[in-house]
Amino acid sequence: MSTLTLIAAVAFAFQANPDALSESAARLAQRGRADEAAALWQRALTAQPGHFPSLFNLGFLRQSQNRNEEAAVLLARAAKVKPSDFSTRYIHGTVLLKLDRRDAALHEWRAAIAAQPGNFKLLQIMAVEYSNGHYYREACDAARLALALKSDTPDVWMIAIQACHDARDPSVLELTRGAAEKFPANARANFEYGYQLRRAGLREESLPYLKKAMEADASYEEPYFFYGESLLLEDRYEEAASHLRTALRIRPDYMPACIALAKALMGQDRLEDASAELQRCSQGNSNHPQPHLLLSQIYFQLGKEEEASREKDLSLKLRRAHPEFMESPQTRPFPVPGK
Numbered sequence: 374m375s376t377l378t379l380i381a382a383v384a385f386a387f388q389a390n391p392d393a394l395s396e397s398a399a400r401l402a403q404r405g406r407a408d409e410a411a412a413l414w415q416r417a418l419t420a421q422p423g424h425f426p427s428l429f430n431l432g433f434l435r436q437s438q439n440r441n442e443e444a445a446v447l448l449a450r451a452a453k454v455k456p457s458d459f460s461t462r463y464i465h466g467t468v469l470l471k472l473d474r475r476d477a478a479l480h481e482w483r484a485a486i487a488a489q490p491g492n493f494k495l496l497q498i499m500a501v502e503y504s505n506g507h508y509y510r511e512a513c514d515a516a517r518l519a520l521a522l523k524s525d526t527p528d529v530w531m532i533a534i535q536a537c538h539d540a541r542d543p544s545v546l547e548l549t550r551g552a553a554e555k556f557p558a559n560a561r562a563n564f565e566y567g568y569q570l571r572r573a574g575l576r577e578e579s580l581p582y583l584k585k586a587m588e589a590d591a592s593y594e595e596p597y598f599f600y601g602e603s604l605l606l607e608d609r610y611e612e613a614a615s616h617l618r619t620a621l622r623i624r625p626d627y628m629p630a631c632i633a634l635a636k637a638l639m640g641q642d643r644l645e646d647a648s649a650e651l652q653r654c655s656q657g658n659s660n661h662p663q664p665h666l667l668l669s670q671i672y673f674q675l676g677k678e679e680e681a682s683r684e685k686d687l688s689l690k691l692r693r694a695h696p697e698f699m700e701s702p703q704t705r706p707f708p709v710p711g712k
Contacts, residue, residue: 391417391424399430407434425454429461436468444468452481459488463495475506476708493522497529500536509540509704517544527556534565540704545569553582560590568599576603594623598630605633610640626657628664635667644671662691 398413411434417427432447448465455461466481482499486492496519503512516533523529530552537545546569552559553566567582580603586596601616617634620627631654638647648671655664665688672681 391421391427394420395424395426395430398427402430402434407438410434423450423454425451425458428454429458432461432468433464436464441468441471445472452484456484457488459485459492462488470502475502479503479506479508479511479707490518491522493519496522497532500532503707504536504539506707507703507705508707509536510542511707512536513540513542513544524555527552527559527562530555531561531565538569546573557585558589560586560593560596563589564593564596564599567596571599571603576606579603592623594620594627594630597623598627598633601630601637602633605637605640608640610637613637614641626654628654628658628661632663632667635664635671639671644675647671660691660695662688662695665691 394413394417398410398417401407401413402410411431414427414431414434417424418431421427428447428451432444432451435441435444435447445465445468448461448468451461452458452465462481462485466478466485469475469478469481479499479502482495482502486495486499489495496515500512500516500519503509503515513533513536516536520529520533530548534545534548534552537548549562549566549569552562556562563582564586567579567586570576570579570582580600583596583600583603586593587600597616597620601613601620604610604613604616614634614637617630617637620630621634624630631650635647635651638644638650648668651664651668651671655661655668665684669681669684669688672678672684
């Protein structure tokens with residue numbers, strides 16, 4: 374074999390070598406020459422369809438270009454070659470979520486967490502996306518794992534508290550107590566503990582924490598509402614109305630506060646004022662059934678039977694059309710492939 378023939382053979386072998394092609398592509402990509410890089414990765418995959426660096430890097434490039442369908446195919450192939458590679462599973466899950474395939478994304482992230490159990494950032498993302506899919510049990514578990522890794526900011530606690538509350542996990546009371554103790558000046562931490570105490574039937578014990586939340590943040594509407602509602606349950610109508618009005622000044626569309634304020638006004642025999650309040654909040658949310666149900670009761674007490682019947686019928690009609698206003702989302706099991 375001549376020297377020129379040997380050089381040509383070596384050059385051809387180099388050009389057909391997937392590792393060499395992939396390394397050249399990576400250098401081109403770093404210099405911003407994405408199309409040329411992609412062409413080299415494609416050549417590497419023609420030579421070796423299961424070449425992991427080319428599958429991963431080309432998939433990552435397509436993801437960065439928002440060509441997510443292509444990225445998903447390439448990263449799925451890469452995950453088959455290296456099932457335990459964290460970066461592949463993590464990025465593949467991110468791409469799938471962008472494609473509105475939440476369950477598939479979560480399956481990829483579960484595989485990523487199996488490879489890196491201590492990845493705090495991913496555990497938090499998973500907790501949020503489990504919750505968005507109504508997989509509250511899994512959300513609670515992921516959030517508690519994240520909290521065990523890092524507990525130095527209120528946000529980490531709040532994600533865990535919300536997820537475990539939605540899952541109806543009995544640990545939520547202890548979680549809120551821990552947050553209130555760790556962040557005694559934080560309005561949300563105090564509110565969450567007060568709220569959970571109230572849910573546990575410890576209304577008197579809840580009031581100091583709701584008050585601390587109001588003092589810590591005067592623009593936070595929920596403590597005012599729950600404090601006012603607690604007073605309403607004790608028939609302290611005038612005091613309750615004051616707190617409920619504050620909640621509505623902060624958030625005019627806060628329907629539970631509007632309903633509670635109307636009840637406080639009814640307790641003071643101020644039926645016309647209660648009616649006006651309900652009409653105001655029903656204008657802001659015309660599909661909600663509750664204002665109309667309470668209006669029917671007020672009209673009945675005022676002797677306006679025709680108006681009472683009309684409002685009752687409208688309330689029933691809206692409840693059938695919009696059950697989401699009266700029913701909280703229920704947890705569901707996360708789907709396991711093959712089952």
